[in-house]
Amino acid sequence: MIFIVIFCLSVVGESGRIAVQFLKKGSNPKIYEGAAQPSLKSCRLMLSDVVGKLNVWSGSVQHGLEGLMYLLTESCKLTISEEDFQDSVLVLGFSEELTELLLQLYLENRKEIRQILSKPAPSLPHYHSLEWRLDVQLSSRPLRHQLKPTVTLKLHLEDGARRSAHVLQTDPATLQHLIDELERALAELKSSHCRRILRNIK
Amino acid sequence: MISRFRFCGDLDCPDWVLAEMSTLARMSSVKMKLLCVQVIKDLLDEGIDYDKVSKLTSDAKFESGDIKASIAVLSFILSSAAKHDVDSDSLSSELQQLGLPKEHTTGLCKSYEDKHSALQEKLREISLRLGRLEAVNWRVDYTLSSSELKQVNEPTVQLKLQAQDPETDSTQTTVVSITADKFRVLLTELKQAQTMMNALQ
Numbered sequence: 510m511i512f513i514v515i516f517c518l519s520v521v522g523e524s525g526r527i528a529v530q531f532l533k534k535g536s537n538p539k540i541y542e543g544a545a546q547p548s549l550k551s552c553r554l555m556l557s558d559v560v561g562k563l564n565v566w567s568g569s570v571q572h573g574l575e576g577l578m579y580l581l582t583e584s585c586k587l588t589i590s591e592e593d594f595q596d597s598v599l600v601l602g603f604s605e606e607l608t609e610l611l612l613q614l615y616l617e618n619r620k621e622i623r624q625i626l627s628k629p630a631p632s633l634p635h636y637h638s639l640e641w642r643l644d645v646q647l648s649s650r651p652l653r654h655q656l657k658p659t660v661t662l663k664l665h666l667e668d669g670a671r672r673s674a675h676v677l678q679t680d681p682a683t684l685q686h687l688i689d690e691l692e693r694a695l696a697e698l699k700s701s702h703c704r705r706i707l708r709n710i711k
Numbered sequence: 712m713i714s715r716f717r718f719c720g721d722l723d724c725p726d727w728v729l730a731e732m733s734t735l736a737r738m739s740s741v742k743m744k745l746l747c748v749q750v751i752k753d754l755l756d757e758g759i760d761y762d763k764v765s766k767l768t769s770d771a772k773f774e775s776g777d778i779k780a781s782i783a784v785l786s787f788i789l790s791s792a793a794k795h796d797v798d799s800d801s802l803s804s805e806l807q808q809l810g811l812p813k814e815h816t817t818g819l820c821k822s823y824e825d826k827h828s829a830l831q832e833k834l835r836e837i838s839l840r841l842g843r844l845e846a847v848n849w850r851v852d853y854t855l856s857s858s859e860l861k862q863v864n865e866p867t868v869q870l871k872l873q874a875q876d877p878e879t880d881s882t883q884t885t886v887v888s889i890t891a892d893k894f895r896v897l898l899t900e901l902k903q904a905q906t907m908m909n910a911l912q
Contacts, residue, residue, distance in 0.1 A: 642839040648907055650900060663839055663877075676841060676877045 584615055585622040634668035660684050716805050718792040724809060731784040732810045737771040738781070744818030750785040751826050755833050789823055793830035799823055841877040848873075852888075868894050 584594055594615055598608050639662060646657040662677045679687070697703055716724050735743055746767050753759035759782075768778050792802050799820045806816045823830075848871040854863040872885045889897065 640839040647911075661839060661841065663841070674878050674880070 580611075581615060581618065581622060582626065585619055585626060588619075588623070591616070634666040634671075634673065637665040637667040637672065639664055716809075717801055718788065718795060718797045718805055720791070720795050725787075728784055728787060729809055731780050734773075734777055734781055735784065735815060736810075736812055737773075737777075738768065738815075739770065740812070740814035740818050742767045742770065743815050744822060746781065747785055747789070747819050747822040750782055751789060751822060751830070753782075754786060754790055755826070755829060785819070788819070789830065790834065792823060793827060793834060796831070799827070841875075843875040844872065845875060845882060846873040847871070866891050 580598075584597075589597070591612065595608060595612055598611050603611070641663070642661045644659050644661060646655055646659065648655055658681055660679050660681065662679070664675045664677065666673050666675065698707075714723050715721050719725070719728075738746070746764065749759050749764055749767075764778060764782070768781070771777075773781065788802075788806070797805075802823060803816050803820045806819065807813060811819075850869045852867050852869060854865050854867060857863050868889045868891075870887050870889065872887070873882055874885070875881070876883045
């Protein structure tokens, strides 16, 4: 919401200051608290409110917002220090107060924006949870007096918002083999080749 | 110090559980027992009263992270102990070894003992089951006549089975119609299975 505050300042200059005061004091604090990610609808409402009050062409408000978003995401992407941020913004020729506001906005939201940026859309479904059950088959229609143990697994996977579940069944010997293979895969992490690569990344 | 704990299934106690013992000790033992009651309600799907929880933890000045941590660690201890069928005395000694003060341990174990069987029943209920049968409906029809044969005079059973789809957990309905002979076979086989099940119980 502060986006709109700052945009007003930059576009309209002094007269925008009045709008700033109104938006900071008069507007409902719930909009700041309740919405950690302000819903698109409340954004649009505030936008049309601002546009109406300042007689600004809504297109330029849109562009202003996009410009601000680009500024913030690029700064967060490169984790620019305070001084670098201030220097870069000064080039744009804004007033002192506005630069200060922008800097505050950057510092306050930096961590959150970085968190959002660190989650690219997952291409593969990843593990969510695993349910299992151990059964023993005692008899069936064709054959009585059996003793056949089976392990039933329900693998829950998550792909963004989509959850899927896969039901698998195996006998204990195959399960043991599966466990051995997975442990072997984990052990690879401890091999010297892997360690060398990890050291270089860190 | 023994590093293998029965309530953890004879494995090491997870580090985070050990770390949260000090968080729990910050509460008074009375308040912690009341918190246990709330956590057990949550485990039994009876609904947890978060207002009560925040009142209970306000004395110890818990922040939201502390509240979440204490609920998580109590959930883990109680459900894991029920899972591995640990008796209340063993649980008590193991928790004290982890550093939970005696009064807190006594309170927790009393709550555990009271609700021990209810917890195990709940855990049994939520154990993995595939394609749960939810409802059976039947109807007996008598076919008088058809386009193929003028006098049919045959009874049939219509069975409607509502079961849970194993992978999507949504309800699937299957309708089958069975002739008298086939139905007799089905009934006999099912009765044999039933006898076997009764023998096991």
